[in-house]
Each structure stands twice: as structure tokens, then as C-alpha cells.
Amino acid sequence: MCRIFGHFDALATPHELRSVAAAQRHGGPDAQTHAYGAGWALGNNRLAIMDLDGGDQPYTLGEDIVVVFNGEIYNHDELRQKLSARGHTFRDTCDGSVIPALYAEYGAAFPEYLDGMYSVAVVDLRGEPTLYLATDEVGMKPLYYHWDAARRHLYFASELPALLSFRQVGATPAEAGLDAYLATKTPFGEQTMFEGVKVLPPAATVRVTRAGGMHVTLRPTTGARAPHCAEPEAAAHVRSLLRTEVHRLTEADVPVSAITSGGLDSSLVTVLAAEKVRDLHSFNIAYTGTWPSDERAFAREVAERAGTTHHQVEIDPATFPSLLADVVWHLGQPNADPITLSTYALFGAVRDAGFKVAITGDAADELFGGYDRLKKAMDAPFGTDWVPDYVEALAAVPRNLRESLYSSDYLGFVTANGSAAEEITERLRASTADRMTTLTEFEIGERLPAYHLRRVDHLSMSASVEVRLPFCQPSVVRYARSLKADLKIDGTRRKKVLYAAADGLLPESVLNRPKQPFTLPITAMLQPGQALFDHARDLLAEDRLRRGGKLNPRKVEELFRLQAESPNDRASLAIWSLMVHELWLDQFCSPAGTVAGSVPGVTV
Template sequence: MCGITGWINLASSRQSATEEEAEILRRMCDRMRHRGPDSAGFWFDEKVCLGMRRLSIIDLQTGDQPVFNEDKSIIAMMNGEIYNFRELRSDLEKKGHTFRTKTDTEVLPHLYEEYGEAMLKHLNGMFAFALWDSKKQKLLIARDRFGEKPLFYGIFKDKLIFASEPKVLFEHPCTSKELDLQALRFYLSFDYVPAPFSIYKGIRKLPAAHFLKVENSTVSIEQYWRLSFGEKIDISLEEAVEKLHELLADSVKMRLIADVPLGILLSGGVDSSTVAALAAEHSSGKVKTFSIGFREDSFDESKFSRLVAKHLGTEHHEEILSVEKVADLISDIGHWLDEPLSDGSLIPTYLLARFVKQHVTVALGGDGGDEIFAGYPMYFGHKLVKAYRMIPKFLRRNFIEPVVEALPVSTKNLSFDYKAKRFVRASEYDFAARHHLWFGSFSLLEQEKLLSADVLSSTNGDIYEHARELLSECDANDDIERAQFLDMKLYLAEDILTKVDRASMAVSLEVRAPFLDPRIAEFVAKLPPGYKLNGMQGKFLLKKTVEKLLPKEVLRRPKKGFGIPIAEWLKGRLNPFLHDMLNADRLRKQGIFNGDYVSKLIKNHEQGKVSHHKELWTLLIFQIWFDNFMQN
């Protein structure tokens, strides 16, 4: 795992890099030392400056970057891992290519030399890389299929500047820092800022499965992969189980390759338990598993992780956390979270990564299982909403909705009243809006109350149009598969994987996701929807595949998630901090939010009339980010 950065001069003529530019690049690399504490690498010529920080995982002695082809005319730097690099290297050697190291990154310049931009179709991995073809004077930067590794860029004063994290870009004197108000509206709707946007005006995220090319001072962006649900295969459930087991096992084996200590992130859910079971099956030694727990029962999964660890015979490590310890870390995330992300599991993910890093350098996790195998309750919600809409509107409006809204407020994780109220409120909206209203923070109507008149007048209120545009690319007819497609494009890439990358890289831990193997995603997408969501049971095929590997209690338990007791914290431990950060006078001076409306949200939440924990948490995270990265 690493961090990459650099720039290309878009002007037609330029002299060799100056000492001042070399110092700028060193500063940019130092800003992401946490991503790669082991070493740094640099490359300069008349057109480009490239830099990286390295966390050594494979080929510890000779795997430093940049790497080159035989005549050093092609230069590459990468953040991430190429899991099929051994097969690629073998094929390239048969074609006459020679290698200097054993690192996976070195396949990139040779693969480009052989296939050009089509090289990306050959890669199985998580990556963001930069490649410079000095003969053609062409720069290529690319991001993996699912977006496991981030890449930001912007054009400033005839320079295209890029980096693994946005805060790195601001070390370059050509860049400027300004809040993108339209991106703010996306954040308030989705809890994250979706690609290609970023919270900073003038800075963009390269979307997953895309590459950016600079040639003859022209910048272009292309998509090189799109998951297809349109072409189905005729296969029995038994055959599908056998094939999936084969693909999962191979994916885990590929991701177990490392020259440093490795472990498994074990929550006790089906996804992480599947990874742990297959890792135990294909490891020569005893597998190390790691989990954290909470004293609040509705948020704690530690008993299930212990159950799985005992069942598999792993060397299990566990840390049980107090509310006080976790809540006190809230302000710490502002030091490394350089774009607001209000996922409630961000803090426990960071705590788990910090705990795991004490023992290993690489960890495998279960991310991607819900999106690929239809594990989220929202997927069944799309089925249910069709039946709900068949109920006469006057009954829904005058009976069902008032009853649901009157349900007692619970602070438990994913409580019934929370899910029922969100389901009913979003049921009248179109597919894309409904899907995100079910888990987002602020609807369009709520934003009109929340935001200042200046912000509203300078932004586009159709906050779900971007999701609709993405959905138009999907070739699925089934609503469940359309929801999966949308989640892989947005929620998985911009929330889940961003959260894991930032939290793990903050402590220099590499996290790998075996479910995010393109072979698995492409195979499962070709199967009938009923193999994924069978009645009300999500992950039907996955559970069938691993039913002999895992305890029945794990397979049968309802999905819980990796949350924290935010609703209670905002009334208790974090209440003074909440009032300080969201003080009405402070918000009025800031000029973004309506302070009186926010004060009303806080008051209603404190009195237990309504649980506004999600909305308040989203605002709190924004303010923490704003103080750390816009004010300072």
C-alpha cells in the first residue's frame, strides 16, 4: 500500500524540474507519509513530476518505486496491489519482457508496453497508479474497478495535479481551497460526496473503473469496465454454489500473498466469517483474526466473532471498548479525514485498524459482500414498496403513515421504528431518490430548511439526478439488480471503501477485500436475482455456499452492521461538544446553515420526540472537517 502524487505541465514547453519543484513534491509526499512510512520515490523530467510513499508489502528489499520497462522510457508508480501479478509476469516473460524486481508494480510498464491502455482489462487488484510514457509524452492515471484505492486531481495554472488524498494537493502552491457548495448538497443527501465530485471546488475524484489520459496537452477520461447484469447464464443452484466456492477460495488465496504479517478482520457477520473460513482453509499456519466490541448490546457483535474464531480454530484477538473511549476520539478523526464522511462506522473501523496494526501489516475484510450478494434490507424494501403502493393512498396517508410516525423512538442500532419511518417517508419517490432517502440524512425539503438562502440560490436542487444518470448505464431489468448496480457505483465506492481506506491508511494498515474480485462480481451478476435475494433472505447463494463452513447461528442472525450508539452519545457524552460545534451564532457567522433550524433539531432530539441522530451526526462531521481543513 502506498500513496501517489504528482503533476504534468499542460503547457507546450517547459524546462527541467527546478529545485523548488523538487521540494514541493517532497512536501506533497511527506503529507501522506501515513500511507507509506517505509520509503519514498520520485521521478522528474521536462514534462512530469511523480512522487510516492511506500508501505512495503511484497518484495521488501527491491520493490521500491518508480519502476520501469527495459529502456526506462515507461515509468510507473502505484498505490495498491495487483493480485494476479505472477500470472501476468509469466505471460510477459514469455513475450520477451525482462524484470528487475519481484514486486507486483513492475508488471505495469511492461503490460502497458504490450497492450497500451487495454492493459487495465488484464489487472485483478486494488490500485490507483500513474504511468508516464516518455516517448509518446503521455500520462495515464487509473483507478481499480470498484474504487478501493482513491485518486483526486485538479487543473491549476496549466498543471494537472493528482494525489491519493486531497490534502496532499494543497501542498502545491498552484492549488486553491474553496468549498464546493453543490458537493455539500450531495454530502447532506448521501452522507458522502460521490465521484466525480469532491468537497473542494476545482478538485475531482477519478471514478472507479476509469482512467485519465493526458496526451498533447489534452485531458480525457474513459471508463474501461462496467458490470453487466444483462447476460444471464442457465445454471442450477448446486452448480452456482460449486463455482462460487471455487472463485471465493481462489480470491482469498490470491489476497493472502504478502511478505509481512497478515490477519483477518472478523466482525462475526457472514461476509467476514466467510473470508476467515476460507483463509483458515488455505493457510499453512494458524490464521490470526481480530475484532472489537462494545459494551452496548445492540451494537456489539463480539460474541459472534468469538464463536466463529473458536469454530475455525483461529488465533483470535479482541478489544472491548467503552462508550467513553470511543466518544472521546470524535475530534481526532479531523486530523486525517480530509473530506466529510458521516458513516457511523468510521470511528469503530479506525479503532479496529489501530488495534490490528499492533499485530499485522495486512488484513483481509468482508467489504463488498452486501452489494454483490444483495445483503442490505433496502433490497427487499424495493420489493415491499411495490406492494405498499397498491394500498389506497387515503389509507396510507390517513392511517398507516400516522401510526408509523407515532412509533416510540428507539436508540437501538437499526431499530424497527427507524426503518419503518424511513420506508414510509421515501415510498412515494422514484427509484434513485427512494434508494438514497432510505439511508441518507437530509431530503430536498429538509435541505431547503437547513441551508442558507445564498447556498440554495447558487446550487442545483435536483440532488438525485447524478444517481439517475448512473442508473441509466445499468442493463438490469430487475429492481434488486438495479439497486446493486447503484450501490456499487456510489455507496460501496464512495462510502464503504473510502471509509476503510482512510481509517486503515491513517495507521498504515493495508486492507484487502476478497469479495471485490471482478470474477466473482461478473459471475454473480449473471445469475438469476432469486439466487441473491430469495424471498426475504439476502445473500442466499453466499449462505448456501458457506453453510458447511460456518456455525448456523452466524448464518441465521439478522444483519446488524458496524455502528456506534450515536443517538445516546449526542444526548450524553457528546452533548456539550455538539452544542459547541453547532452553536446557532457560530453557524450564522459561517453562513452555510440555518442556525435556528439546527437548534430545533438538537432540541427535538434531546427531548426524545424524534431521533435526529443521523442528521446531527452528518452536520457534526462536516463541522469537524470544516474546522480542520477549511479554517486551518
Template sequence: MCGIAGAVRFDGDRVRRNLVTRMMATLDHRGPDDEGIWLEGPIGFGHRRLSIIDLAGSVQPMRSIDGRWTLILNGEIFNYKELRRGLRYPFRTDGDTETLLAGLVEHGIGFLDRLVGQFAFAAFDHSAGVLHLVRDRLGILPLYYHRDRGSILFGSEIKTVLAGLTHSPDVDLASLDAYLYGRSVPAPFTLFEGVRKLEPGHRMEVRLDGSMRDVEYWAPPAADSRRWRATDAVDAVDAAVTDAVRSALVADVPVGSYLSGGVDSSLIAAKAAELSHGRLQTFAAGFGDPRHDELPFARQVAAHIGSEHHEVHVDSADFESLWHTLTWHRDAPMSEPADFAVYRLAQAARREVTVVLSGEGGDELFAGYPKYRVARAMESLSLVPPSLRGFAGRALDPRLPASLGRMRIALRAWAAPSREERHRTWFAPFTADERLGLLSGVPTRPTSMLRAGDGSDAIREMLLGDLRSWLPDNLLERGDRMSMATSLELRPPLLDHRLVELAFRLPSSVKVHSGQTKWVLKEVARRYLPAEIVDRPKVGFRVPLDSWFRTSLRDNVRDRLTGPSSFVAQTFDRNMIRAMLDRHDSGQFNEESRIWTLMSLEVWHETFFSPMHVAPAIRLETPARTAQPEALPAA
């Protein structure tokens, strides 16, 4: 992967080189191998390259032979070799970037529909005077922008956009409610006022007069009307996973695989090992806590598939030493405690490979979370009037001990006042009532995770909601930032859009089957992995924060969340926060998710808004660089 940056002025004035250079300075970690700048009047593009395909060629920005298109690409087009065979273009490189460029020349922006891969790109059509900003179908790769009356700035990371602004934006207070829902802000908004992110499966057309048009070019398909036999579904998913992993292995550099010991990453690693003829390196992380340690299972899978296995260990010291650094890379509050482990994993993997495969997407495509098992029952139980559900939830929630954590989550979801709230509450640290109390006087903005639906298939609606926000705004943002912080390219094969489309055509009955979640994918995995790996209970990538927040991190947490200079304490209800910390200290209740949510927000505010952190964090100073030609040669 790479990093892209750019600007378009609407007043006709030219884009200055120092602006693009300043923006590119925030992207060194995304592209340590090369850089390029193109300037032409009111438009400027910048590119930082991590060389994965066609290592010696494919310099960007790239101009088409006919001079009509200029392109910068972040990501990979996995089917570029197949696409090249159908294009009548005088290729001068052997890479995927020029394949995309040639497709734009012959077919226009509609060529986008033929791409298989993960990408975010900017393409300027000189003849039409239109800038196209494009994000891949699932939102694997990011693209942010800021528009005012005079220009639009865009880049692969928020800090890239911030570096191009003449002023520092404020906190977008209206996004705090959404953040308290799921520890991330759904697209198109961010926690920075005025900074937006392009939604997955969308492209933006920007004209030189400042007009803009947002186009959704992809959405999951409807479920098939035909009946699927269970064995046919398993065979189809097996073949699609194989094709997806084969595509994700396309590279001119070494490719490895993350291996947690869970079903998704183990299946990906097994397929990759088979397709790589056994020449695969795998990577796992542990936390030294037997309650959540999956390293023995990862070792078992590595031995089974014959991979060269590596392990890394994470402890509470990593949190204290890395929190600000990783928040700077994340551009947002650290959404999950596992972010730290993913970063340590990326560090270990980058010493051996340049590309790594991961298992993201299995739960969100094939209904792997416990909530999917009870989705239909929850719909029936929710026929109880909202007022009674809310009363019961408020009465029982504070009394449930830490040992009944899953029951507490289910109770909160059941007590939610609407179907929309119920779907969101499964992952929400705070209930609607708690958010209302915390945010007293703070403006809010309505957001929705759900597509239009009649409620007839609760599992499908949950999957669509997770695919729309939880996956791209939380898990994929985490994966992109933590891997690119180490200049490592992350590829999640399960999010190959062809496999995603198959998953959403399949009926929910093969995803949750006889009380078994993720049934069809587990049946595929059963063909390649030991039964004890496939059938063991879901653990998840857990960090023992509950104990750390009572011991090594306790004082740090109290100071940051209740102190006089705390953004969280000044913005939210301080008494509610103190009561939450006291409950957790008692040892009878586990408030780690809520504490983590508020702590991550506080560290984010320190990183980007505190005088102690903001200057080095967004690197507004421009480092010395080799001069780049302003003229761009044709590819």
C-alpha cells in the same frame, strides 16, 4: 499499499522538487518504508512505499528497460506471478510493480484489462507524451486530481493535492446537497472546490498540451440470459470466493482478517484460515452496548476456525479525542460512526500484521440490506401518484417514534418523488424536502446513482447504484483512510472483480430468495460456519450514538451546530437544526443519523478551514529529508 503524488505542467516549465516533496509529506502514513522522486522537465512523480511484496526490491518510481514508461503504483497486482510468465521482459525485481511495467511495454495501457488486484497508478508514456491516471475497477484505492490552465496535480489523498496548490480552495457548496444524501460526495466531485476524484473503473489520459480524456474501461456485465439452478449458483460463488481470498493472501508479510461476527467477514476469515492452514489472526471491535455488541459472535467464529483472536473496545471518548485527527486522514467528513471503530481495529491489527482482509462488498453484490427485501414491493406501491406519496410521507414521518426507525426509512423511500430519489433515500439522512429547506439559497448540482434501466429489476438497479457510489464513496473511502492512517493495507476479497462480475451475471432471484436477503452467499457460508452465525439477524457495525448525543456528547453537539461560528449554522437553516436537536433530546425520536451528518461536516470544516486547525492539518511545511537523485535508473 502506498501513496503516490505527481504533477504535469502544460507550459513546458519544469516541475520543482520542492513541490513534489511537499505533496509527499502528506503521505508518510501511507508509506513509512521508503520514498522516491523522479523529475524530468514538466513532469514529476513521488512515491511513498509500504512494503508488501518483494520487500528488498521494487523501488519506485520505476522506469522501464527501454526507457519508454515511468510508473508509480499504489496497491497490489495479485496475479503478478501468473502475468510474469507470459511476458518477455528482462526482470530485475521479484515484484508486481515491474510486472505491470513490463506489461505496459509489451501491450500498452490495454494491459490493464489483465490485472487482478486493487490499484491506483500513474504511468507516463514518454514516446507518446501521455500521462495515464488509472483507478481500479471497484474504486478500492483512491486517486484525486486538480487541473487548472497551467498544470495538473494528482495524489492518493486530497491533502496531497492541497499541498501542491498555491491557494486554498473554497468549499464546493454545490456538493453539499449530494453530501446530505449519503454522507459522502459521489465521484468525480469532492467537498473541495476544483478537487476531483477519478471514478472507479476509469482511466484518464493527460497530454502535455493540457488536453484530457476520461475513459471508462470496466463496468459490471449484464445479467445472464441462461437460467441458473440455485445449486449451480452456490457452487460458482463458493469457488469464486475461494479464488478471491487466495489472491488476497498474496504477500511477503503477515496477513490477518477483520471479524465482526457477521456473515461476510466470518466467511472471509473462515476461507483465509483454511487457505492459511490455521495460521490466521483475527480482529474485532465492541462498543460496550448490548444492543449492538457482536463480540460474542466474533469469538464464536474465531473458536470455530481456530484463529488467534484480538479485540478492541471503543467508547465516546474516542470520538471527542480522535474526530479532528481522523477527519484529517479521511479528507472529508467522517461518513459513518463506525469509522472510529475501524481505525481502532486497524491500530490493533497493525501491531500484529501488515495486511488485513475485510468483508466489504457482500451486501452490495448479493443484496444484503433490508431494502432489497422490499425492493419489488416498493416498485408496485410507488404506482401511487407522487403528490399523494409526498403528502403521506410529510404527515407521518414526524410522528414515527424511535422504535419504528426502519419503518420511517421505508416511508421516506416510498414517499420520494422519483425512482432515482427512492433508491438514494434508503441511505439518505435527509429527505428531498428537508434538504431543500436546509439549503435554501445554496447552489446545488444534479447527481445520479442509476445506470440506464427500464425498472424491470428493482434489485439489480439498487445493486448497481450502491456499487457506483455508496460502496466506493463511503465504505471503501472509509476503509482505505482508516487503515492507511495506521500504515495497514486493507484488502476486501469480495470485491475481486471476477467475483463481482459473477455476482452481476447471476439473477436477482438467488440474491433475494423466499424473502431471504443475500441468499446465495449465505448458502456458501453455511458450508463453513455454524448455522446460528449464518441465520442470525443482520445487526451491522453500530455505534450507540443515540444515547451519546443525549449524554456525553450533547453539549458538544449543540455548541458546534448552533453556535455563532458554526459553518453548518451559517450555511443551513439554524431553526431546522435546533428543532432536530430538541426532537432527539426528548428521547421519543432518534435523529442520530442527521446529527451525525451535520456534526461530521462541521468538524471537517474546522479541520481544513479553521485557523486553529488548517496549518497543522495539511502540513504545508516541508520536513527535512534525505536528498533524492533526480535521475531515475531503469528497472
């Protein structure tokens, strides 16, 4: 697991390359290396997980093929055997070292042979210099880039703060960014909150040359309809797939741990991992004091069932304001889910306990229909327009409220240019697939990588911890994509087939408990007298908002008054979201749109 960066047909000084590497060193503290030539450079920050004494990057094949890689390739042994039979030799057994030979054999099709999570950069100097970039089919390992089409310059990095360390990449806020953020909790698709900065979509293969420019190709990700129509057979297959993938994903040359929230998904992964890992350590997070939705008892019960060594992590809400600046910096752009604070603190505790790998249950809700918004959309009668309510459920701030918070100038801009919510609504309505397929493809292809996986990746790697995601493995994703709707959501049941797969493996209390989100109880924490409430008031002060020009200070003040008098989830999430956005502006964007100065509390 690593961080990668580079440029192609562009210029960057050695100092710039060092600055870029330093900005994401937390994700690869074990080695920092780069290679460069006329008009190109590839760099790597290494977090040593496999073959601790090998794995030196960039990987090379002769003098003309140079590769840097971020992620884990789980079928590397199989690939190494096949490539060895074709005459290739390898200097170590690290997973990424197979990529140069794989590229030499299959060219641009090399990602089709990789099973794992990855972002890869290949420079091929045979003939016209060519750069290839590739991402895994779910988007577990993000890759951000800036492409100057006029000059044919490309810059890329695994994290936004690193990419912005290139002098040619500006930190200008996207004018539509605030509305997109409040409408979906973070920008979806290839967009970011910065003008001229994008993120590669899942399953992307990119080819760049001076003559041809930049071309992005999306590889196919869907499979045939699942052969199982009955719940018992489908559940047995899901259990078998998960067991196989969890066991594969526990293989590492460093100790592996598990994140155990106490819900179905992480609990199932923990129990399956414990079958393979002797003395598995599990981690759960809770908050000092008494707060709603505390899950520690469920997590403890799962740990006892699985026989893990359990770590109960506890953080004090009084420390949240100081943590929040670090969280926003590592994410590089706003994410409105309060779980970001919990996630950041949790992976710090995993690192401090001596673990560099954690296995989690992320992505099960997207694959198997676990969210309320999915059930409500599926329950809408045939012939009715289910799309607006579904899109509204994605928002951090409901449409009527967010538009009331905008200044007249910004509301005019959004009205004239169209909102992110309207664009998503039009795309969903235009789908010719059945309703469940439409929802599943949007959840997996758009929301999961943007909102969920980038958050998990950046906040785990901020602590030098690699997260492994069994539910994101191709075998599981493709099967879940192909399942009939009534095997996911049926009557009052959600994640129907996944619950059936877990039956007998988990305590009844976990299987029968009501679903609740693994998040921060911000409605209780954003009240007068709490540290977060005071911090939000400071960040959203009237003079600051007037300078920003996009928000109406009087309406924001009304929001605080409402939350103080009658605390509720709607107002608290709105305040939280605006606070995170303002902090992001502070850390990354000066009034002139240039990169802000050093960030207090963050060492790079």
C-alpha cells in the same frame, strides 16, 4: 501497497513534493521516493508487503517509461512469466515491477491485464510526453486530481490532504457539497467536497498530453448472464469463487490478519482465510460499557469455529471526540457513517498487534443484495415508482429535515440548482435495465467506491495497514452482477445465494441472526452527559453556524432539544452528520477558502 502522487505539464518545487509525500506518509512509511523531469513528477510512499527487499519505485523501463503504483497485483507471477518470454527482465519479484514492461507491450490497454486493486501512473517520454492514469474496476484504490483545462496542468494524489499540499490546488468548499453530503452521506461519482477537485471513477484509463489535454475512458466491467439459475449451483459457484480469491489474497511476505465483525460476510471470509493461513489472527471491535448491537459474542464464536487467534479490541467512547479530528483529516472530506470511528480505531489495533495486511468482507451487501433499501425497492409492486424511497434511504438526513435545517439563502441555492437527490432520482428513472440490474450497477458503480471503499482505504492506510477485499475481486463482482434477482433477494430473504454458500461453514447462530449494521451506536452515545453530545454542541454552536451561512442555528438547536428529550436514530444521525461537516470545514477550509493550518493530533 503504497501511496502515489505527481503532476504533469505543471510545476511543483522539491519542497512541494516533499510536503505532498509527508501528508500521506502514514500510507507508505517504508520508503519515500520520487522522480521528475521537465514539467512532470511522479512520487511514491511505500508500504512494503511483497518482496520486502525489492520493490523500489518509481519503476522504470529504460529512460523513457516511468511508473508509480499503489495497490496489489495478484496475477503478477503469471504476467512476469509471459513478459519474460517476450524478452523482458525484472530486477525483483515485487508485484508492481511488471507494469513498465506490461505498458511497453500493450500501451494504454495495459490495465486490462491486471488482476487486483490499483491506481497507476505512467509517464511515457517517447515522442510527445504522455501521462497515463488507471484505476481498478471497482475503485478500491482512489486517485484524486485537479485538472486546470486552460493551462493543461494536472496534479494528482492518493489522498485529499496530499493533493491539497500542491500550492496550485485550492481547498475551496463546493457550494453544493453540503446538500450532496447530507443527501448521500458523502459525495458520489467523481465529485468531492472541494471545488476543482475530482476523483477518478472505477475502471478509468486517463490519457494526458499538452496537445490533446485530458481524456478519461471507462473500460467495460459487465459480463454475460450467469449460467446458474438454481440456488444450489449458484451457491456452490459463489463458494468456489470466494475460496479461490480469499486463498489468493492471503499471499504476502508479511503476516495476514482478518477482520471479523460477527456478521455473515466477514465471518465467511475469516473461515476461508483460516483454511490457508496457519495461525490466522482475527480482530473484532467493541466499546467499553454496555451498548446496543454488541457483536463480540458472534465474532468470538466464528473465531473458535475457524481456529483463529482472536483479538477483542475495545475502545472507550470518552475518547471519541479526540479521535474524530484524526478520522476526518484522513478521510479528507465528510463521510456521515459513524463506523468511521470504529474503523480507524480497529486498524490502529491491527497495526499495533504487528500486522500490515487485513482481509475483510466489505462489499458483499452491494453485490448480493444485503441492504433493506434494496429489498424494499425490489418488493415495490410493478408499475409503482420505487425510486424516491430508495434515494431517500441513501440519505444521512431525510429530505424534509435537511431542507428545514438550511438557511433561507442556502435552500434557495439548492432549489435553484437542483439537489443531489434529484439528480440521482432522474438517472435511476432513466435506466432501461431491469430493476435489480439498475440497483446493482448504482450500488457497485456509485455508492460502493465513494461511500465505502474510500473510507476503508483511507482509514486502514492511516495505520499503515493494507486491506484486501475478496468480494471486490473481478471474478466475484462480475458473477454477482450477472445473477438473477431471485438469487439475491427472494421473499423474506436477502443475500440468498451468499447465505447458501456459507451454509455448513459458519455457526448456525451467525447464519440465523438478524442483520444489523456494523456501526457505532450513536443514538445511545449522543445523549446529554456523553462526551460526543457535548462535543457536538460545541462544534454546532450558534455563532459558528451563523458565520458559515448555510445552516439555520435555531433549527439545529431544535434538533439537539429533540435528541435530548427523546433520543432517536433520525435526530442522532443528523447531529452526527452536521458535526462531521463542521469539523471538516475547520480542518480544511478557512473562511477565505484556503487550506487551514496544522491539524491538532495529526502528524504528517
